[in-house]
Amino acid sequence: MSSRFSRVSFHTDTVERFKQYAIENDVNYTETLEAMLDFFEKHSIDPFVPFDNSIHSLKLLIDKRMDAVVAILRQIEREQTKPTKEMLDRLFEKQSESKPMYREKKSFGRDTQ
Known part of the structure; x- marks a missing residue:
């Protein structure tokens, strides 16, 4: 299926730059322009x-x-x-064993019955 072509007018300097860019990338003019447009659209970049x-x-x-x-x-x-x-x-630190804080009171000599 063949695509239809259309014409757009550009300044001569712009056309030469565009042709040089397409030649450097080894693609035709249509593919070059489509790649540029896709890039700007994909990355939401405003070229202006x-x-x-x-x-x-x-x-x-x-x-x-x-x-x-x-x-x-x-x-x-x-x-x-x-x-x-x-x-x-x-x-979790170890308690020092030097002196107990509390001592139990014992009753000496008494029977608890």
Whole structure:
């Protein structure tokens, strides 16, 4: 099945750049233009907005989110993990056997009957 062709007018400099790009990638003009359009549509990139700004703003957004995650993890460590570990350490540490804290009172000489 043959596709129909149509004409579009471009500036001569643009046509030369486009031809050179297609030759470098070893594809025909239609495939080159379709690949370019697919790329912009797939990645939701507006070719009229500077690309560096969009990547930079995305990087800043990700950095802010990562900072927030780090802050949450530090808060969890400070308020939950460390106090829990300290309580468990105190619970399981060996009691010193030097002197008993309480002594049982014994009645000497009395019979309990």
